[in-house]
Amino acid sequence: xxxxxxxxxxxxxxxxxxxxxxxxxxxxxxxxxxxxxxxxxxxxxxxxxxxxxxxxxxxxxxxxxxxxxxxxxxxxxxxxxxxxxxxxxxxxxxxxxxxxxxxxxxxxxxxxxxxxxxxxxxxxxxxxxxxxxxxxxxxxxxxxxxxxxxxxxxxxxxxxxxxxxxxx
Amino acid sequence: xxxxxxxxxxxxxxxxxxxxxxxxxxxxxxxxxxxxxxxxxxxxxxxxxxxxxxxxxxxxxxxxxxxxxxxxxxxxxxxxxxxxxxxxxxxxxxxxxxxxxxxxxxxxxxxxxxxxxxxxxxxxxxxxxxxxxxxxxxxxxxxxxxxxxxxxxxxxxxxxxxxxxxxx
Numbered sequence: 029x030x031x032x033x034x035x036x037x038x039x040x041x042x043x044x045x046x047x048x049x050x051x052x053x054x055x056x057x058x059x060x061x062x063x064x065x066x067x068x069x070x071x072x073x074x075x076x077x078x079x080x081x082x083x084x085x086x087x088x089x090x091x092x093x094x095x096x097x098x099x100x101x102x103x104x105x106x107x108x109x110x111x112x113x114x115x116x117x118x119x120x121x122x123x124x125x126x127x128x129x130x131x132x133x134x135x136x137x138x139x140x141x142x143x144x145x146x147x148x149x150x151x152x153x154x155x156x157x158x159x160x161x162x163x164x165x166x167x168x169x170x171x172x173x174x175x176x177x178x179x180x181x182x183x184x185x186x187x188x189x190x191x192x193x194x195x196x
Numbered sequence: 197x198x199x200x201x202x203x204x205x206x207x208x209x210x211x212x213x214x215x216x217x218x219x220x221x222x223x224x225x226x227x228x229x230x231x232x233x234x235x236x237x238x239x240x241x242x243x244x245x246x247x248x249x250x251x252x253x254x255x256x257x258x259x260x261x262x263x264x265x266x267x268x269x270x271x272x273x274x275x276x277x278x279x280x281x282x283x284x285x286x287x288x289x290x291x292x293x294x295x296x297x298x299x300x301x302x303x304x305x306x307x308x309x310x311x312x313x314x315x316x317x318x319x320x321x322x323x324x325x326x327x328x329x330x331x332x333x334x335x336x337x338x339x340x341x342x343x344x345x346x347x348x349x350x351x352x353x354x355x356x357x358x359x360x361x362x363x364x
Contacts, residue, residue, distance in 0.1 A: 031201065031326060075349045170334070171357075171361070181246055182242040193336065
């Protein structure tokens, strides 16, 4: 027995993005209670040359979206990066989750040996589906979800590890 | 075709812990160059109620160690949490990687349906090997590696995403 490509990918992206959406909701409540402009959190960073919260959320969602599309062999949907409120970021996540859930098990399974071609600047990198999922998408996806959480913890939002990893 | 339990676990822990060790080495060089006591970094946190760098490194390594042992059905090695320098933390990682590499493919493969029992306080939680790996270990492991990186970035160590995810 082993793990299918679907089991290793989509359900975890859906779960962690759902958790991230709840974290953003708690951030809204916190901002309102403390009378802090939401923009303070949306633009917050851990270092001047790290991305702010908004970009961390967008990239986390985009890693999952691109992974689902590329493994399924369909076009990657393009979403504009135009979110300006926490509600916008939650809507971006909801749209991403709906897309992830629209890709079915049969489209993903068997994609471990499928060729995934990624264009970066002026070159193309070719991976197997399995390499792409395990060595690229998963480390990057969790990096951006965790960094979003870390930014908010650092800025005083009352969150705990269980918000990151609930529904286990 | 699908992913084996080994493919989904050990090589990624080894790779990311190796990267984390190189990150700690860069931190030593940075501390020396700036004449900053290493303890500043080792005890650094992103929030007063988050763990410091040392604990983030220990937990990341321990998640991988426990996962390898539990999936293989062998006893989890116990290491004391007594690291006080960056070199100590790198040695902890090296010891963990050596253990991960001592567990072979056949011990891990087929563990997706094996029962994993975790004692937490006064209760026991039982998972399948697959659930334990995908829904518990992987999100926690990447959380702690990322948070270690984020602590150091926040405290001015010159690192980039490629230090987190090199050797891809």
